[in-house]
Structure formats: structure tokens, C-alpha cells
Amino acid sequence: MWYPSLIIESIVYQLQAIDAELRVQHAYHGLDALSETQLHPLLSQAFAAAPHGVFREVGYPSSPLERPNNAQRQRCDLVLTPLKQQLLIDPVQEQRVHDQALGTLFESIADDFVHDPESAPPESGYWIEVKSIAQFSYVDGVPGPNSKYTSDLLVGPRADVIKLASDPLIHHGAALVILFCEDENIGTHDMAALTTELIKQDLPVTLPEIESFPITNHAGNGWCTVGLIRIKL
Numbered sequence: 752m753w754y755p756s757l758i759i760e761s762i763v764y765q766l767q768a769i770d771a772e773l774r775v776q777h778a779y780h781g782l783d784a785l786s787e788t789q790l791h792p793l794l795s796q797a798f799a800a801a802p803h804g805v806f807r808e809v810g811y812p813s814s815p816l817e818r819p820n821n822a823q824r825q826r827c828d829l830v831l832t833p834l835k836q837q838l839l840i841d842p843v844q845e846q847r848v849h850d851q852a853l854g855t856l857f858e859s860i861a862d863d864f865v866h867d868p869e870s871a872p873p874e875s876g877y878w879i880e881v882k883s884i885a886q887f888s889y890v891d892g893v894p895g896p897n898s899k900y901t902s903d904l905l906v907g908p909r910a911d912v913i914k915l916a917s918d919p920l921i922h923h924g925a926a927l928v929i930l931f932c933e934d935e936n937i938g939t940h941d942m943a944a945l946t947t948e949l950i951k952q953d954l955p956v957t958l959p960e961i962e963s964f965p966i967t968n969h970a971g972n973g974w975c976t977v978g979l980i981r982i983k984l
Contacts, residue, residue, distance in 0.1 A: 752833060753877050753923050755960045759979045762927065763962045765797035766975060770966045780889070781969040783931035787883045790929070791828055794881065804832040804839075804871075812842050812873035812920040825914060829927075831877040838870040842920065878924035879979075880911035885931040887971030894970030904930075904945055908980065909954070915982045916955050926980045928959075931972035935963050938976025946980060955983040 770782045785793070791807055798805040810824040824843065832839055884904050888897040897903070908926045915924040928945065932938040942961055949956045959978040966975045 752875070753831075755925065755979050755981055758831070758877070758879075758925075759960045759962055759977060761797045761801060762794060762979075763964060763977055765794065766929070766977065767964055769793055770975075774967045779969070781967045781972075782975065783885050783887070783966065783970060783972045784889055785883070787828075787881055790881065790883055794927075795829060798831065801831075802835055804835055804837045806830045806832070806839060809839060809878075810841060810843060811914070811918050812840075813918045814843055827878045827915075828881040829879040831879070832871040833875055834871070839876055840870045840872050842873065873920045874922045876921075876923065878915055878921050879927050880915060880924075881927045881929070882907040882911060883929045883931070885970070885972055886933055886937065887931070889970060896971070904928075904941060905948060908945060909949060909952070912949060912954050912956055912980065912982065916984070921982070922984055924982045926956075926982075928978045928980060930976040930978070931966070932974050932976060933971060935965075935974045935976070938963055938974050942976055942978040946978070949980070957981045957983045 766782065769785075773781055795805045795807055807829060808826045809830040810826055814824060830839060882903075884900065884907065885897055886900050887894055888900075908928050911926040915921055915926070928942065930938045930941060932941065939961065942959065946956065946959055957980075959980040961976065961978045963974055963976040965973060
């Protein structure tokens with residue numbers, strides 16, 4: 752159902768288009784200056800022409816808390832559904848609907864209005880957590896070497912892998928790591944080093960899909976390396 756090579760191809764095409772647009776605008780800052788939250792809506796647009804749907808900030812389908820409220824739930828950056836405009840079933844919201852129906856005239860038919868029958872179960876979606884990491888970053892608008900680069904590289908994606916792998920209702924997922932580095936060799940090497948470290952820690956990941964392309968160098972980052980590190984279930 753899901754082809755990681757096509758997913759990363761769409762993402763890379765979108766990032767290249769953003770970089771080209773910023774270059775035409777003679778923007779002072781480049782693609783590497785965008786925060787993760789700024790990247791999320793731009794990445795979702797990568798699938799505008801795709802045959803499947805895309806949603807942002809989706810609550811994880813399972814929760815260690817019973818009936819958690821929205822503030823208590825962990826959320827996934829991007830979720831793809833098999834079909835365009837297809838909604839995603841939210842088991843937590845279903846629990847709430849059942850709770851509200853208990854003891855009312857609607858209790859016996861609660862299942863009939865919980866969700867659209869054509870909605871996609873969470874098991875069929877593709878869940879993506881995004882991490883953007885730069886070798887050279889901006890502090891108060893001034894670019895320089897990122898002193899937290901190594902820790903950002905090892906800690907953030909690891910946490911995303913654990914979140915995705917820990918949810919029993921997620922059957923397809925990946926940590927999307929966007930590295931901005933001085934050159935192509937550093938990005939490729941560091942993506943491989945990250946994956947090796949995750950495997951050493953016995954985390955359920957496969958070898959990633961990796962694509963690299965040059966970007967306009969504003970801060971010291973001349974290349975963008977994108978890795979889709981898939982969860983192995």
C-alpha cells in the first residue's frame with residue numbers, strides 16, 4: 752500500500768521547490784532557517800497532487816491514559832491516509848462518543864454514528880514524525896555552528912521512533928529526518944551514523960530511504976539530506 756521511495760520523492764521535490772522560490776526572492780534566510788513548525792504545512796503540501804490524504808497534528812490512536820483530553824494526547828506531525836480526503840478514525844474520540852451515549856436513547860446505536868464507514872482505520876495510515884536538524888543554525892538571527900548538532904541528531908529522532916513503535920495501532924510509520932549540512936558527504940555519513948545508533952539500541956527500524964540535494968548556502972549549510980527511517984513492525 753505504501754511506497755517509502757515515493758513518499759520521500761514527494762517531500763524532496765517540495766523542499767527543492769521551496770529552496771528555489773526563496774532563491775528567486777533573494778531571501779535573506781534560506782530553507783535551513785525554517786523551524787519544524789514552519790516546515791509542517793509546507794511538507795503537507797508535498798502531497799497535494801498525491802492520490803492519498805494528508806493530515807497534520809493528529810492525536811496518537813492509543814493512549815496510556817483512559818479518555819485523555821486533547822491537551823494530554825501525543826500528536827503526530829503528519830499522517831497520510833490511503834485515499835484523497837479520506838478521514839482518519841480516532842479511537843479516543845470514539846470512546847468519548849460511546850461515553851456520551853451511555854444511559855441515553857442512543858446507546859444501542861452509538862456504533863452507527865461514531866464515524867463515517869469510509870474513514871480509514873489508524874492501522875492503514877502512514878504516520879510521520881519530522882525532525883529538522885542543522886549543522887549550522889541561527890541564534891538571535893546570527894548563523895554559526897550548532898553546538899547541539901550531535902545531541903539533536905541522536906536524541907530527537909530516537910524519541911520519535913520510540914513513540915511510533917510503541918503505539919499498537921500504528922502499522923506504518925517513519926521518522927523523517929531533514930539534515931542541513933555543509934556538504935553532501937557529511938549529511939549522508941551522519942544519516943547513516945544515526946541509523947546505526949538506533950539499530951545498536953535495538954530499536955525497530957530499517958535502513959532509511961535517503962535523498963540529498965544542494966541548497967542555497969546562507970549560514971554554512973550547502974546541502975539538505977532527507978532520510979525516511981521506517982519503523983519495522
